[in-house]
Amino acid sequence: MAVLDILAYPDARLKQTSQPVTEFDADLRRFLADLEATMRAAPGGVGLAAPQVGRPQRVVIVDVSGRPDIPHNGRMVLINPEVREREGEAVGREGCLSVPDYTGNVARAARIRVRAMDESGARREYACEGYEARAVQHEIDHLDGLLFLDRLVSRRDLFRRKVYK
Amino acid sequence: MKRWHMLTVVGRDQPGIVAALTETLYRGGANLGEASMVRLGGNFTIMLMVEADADAPGLRRLLEPVTRRLQLHAHIDAIEGRLHEHVEPNVRVVVHGADRPGIVAQVTAALAANGLNILDLESDVGGTADRPIYIMTIDGYTRDGIAALERALEPLRRTGVAVRLTPIDTMVG
Numbered sequence: 001m002a003v004l005d006i007l008a009y010p011d012a013r014l015k016q017t018s019q020p021v022t023e024f025d026a027d028l029r030r031f032l033a034d035l036e037a038t039m040r041a042a043p044g045g046v047g048l049a050a051p052q053v054g055r056p057q058r059v060v061i062v063d064v065s066g067r068p069d070i071p072h073n074g075r076m077v078l079i080n081p082e083v084r085e086r087e088g089e090a091v092g093r094e095g096c097l098s099v100p101d102y103t104g105n106v107a108r109a110a111r112i113r114v115r116a117m118d119e120s121g122a123r124r125e126y127a128c129e130g131y132e133a134r135a136v137q138h139e140i141d142h143l144d145g146l147l148f149l150d151r152l153v154s155r156r157d158l159f160r161r162k163v164y165k
Numbered sequence: 166m167k168r169w170h171m172l173t174v175v176g177r178d179q180p181g182i183v184a185a186l187t188e189t190l191y192r193g194g195a196n197l198g199e200a201s202m203v204r205l206g207g208n209f210t211i212m213l214m215v216e217a218d219a220d221a222p223g224l225r226r227l228l229e230p231v232t233r234r235l236q237l238h239a240h241i242d243a244i245e246g247r248l249h250e251h252v253e254p255n256v257r258v259v260v261h262g263a264d265r266p267g268i269v270a271q272v273t274a275a276l277a278a279n280g281l282n283i284l285d286l287e288s289d290v291g292g293t294a295d296r297p298i299y300i301m302t303i304d305g306y307t308r309d310g311i312a313a314l315e316r317a318l319e320p321l322r323r324t325g326v327a328v329r330l331t332p333i334d335t336m337v338g
Contacts, residue, residue: 042337044335046337047336047338048338049338062338067334092334092335092336093333093335093336094336094337095253095335095336096337097337097338100249102251103251103253103335103337131336134336138338139338
């Protein structure tokens with residue numbers, strides 16, 4: 001297991017579209033172990049996408065189970081993930097391991113169902129809400145070359161949405 | 166040697182203030198840092214970090230043609246830059262109610278007494294001239310948790326001011 005270097009914006013590799021995984025082999029499992037080690041070594045990191053470490057493949061890991069009092073699915077390895085359903089909207093604050101020293105407000109679906117494959121290639125489906133749904137959407141964005149910077153909303157937007165919710 | 170200044174600008178709002186000032190600063194070799202620019206009432210206000218070779222009088226001379234033409238008041242202070250030291254807020258406080266003297270003082274006194282560091286505050290007066298309402302949003306950092314702030318704000322709520330505290334749990338991925 002190795003802690004990998006995380007690419008920092010404006011590295012052009014963060015803007016590329018990642019390719020689906022087709023081989024569920026030992027190389028993938030080694031990479032997943034490195035990706036997870038990298039996520040856990042990063043302060044506050046609850047998710048990491050393969051392109052953030054320079055591997056343009058549709059692979060993300062999310063684990064928000066360390067945050068207090070929120071619903072979660074534990075450690076999720078999401079390979080070739082697809083958001084099947086989106087419901088509601090919530091504005092929340094995000095940062096990114098690839099964007100140091102900046103955080104901002106982003107609107108995301110409040111609840112999602114995501115279908116993906118796990119490390120062995122088996123189909124999995126997860127229902128996610130709140131903080132975890134935010135993390136999954138943020139990571140899947142990386143696979144399409146999108147950063148939370150591309151989705152920032154203003155503070156006033158946040159206030160108006162909340163008042164009239 | 167480049168040094169940082171805080172440029173404060175106030176004037177009657179009109180289109181083109183930001184463009185004229187920043188164009189002049191750019192042509193004068195200055196680099197911009199973080200900024201807050203907002204229309205308050207009928208005025209436009211700017212707090213802008215400017216990095217330049219010039220000292221404060223030099224920067225003032227550079228800006229003088231623009232500030233005279235647009236009738237802006239400019240004030241310049243030497244500062245330390247200290248970029249890349251953002252403090253992450255962990256609580257948002259939203260306050261609203263019928264406008265009356267003392268809301269800001271009472272809310273912020275209660276928050277300060279319980280260790281809240283205000284990182285960002287914006288407020289508006291809405292409603293109508295005869296029935297104004299006051300709205301304030303604060304992002305801050307509390308070391309002691311939200312429960313202490315809730316208790317401190319309870320007396321204010323009884324006076325009819327709505328105060329909502331929301332934790333900010335920043336997702337980093």
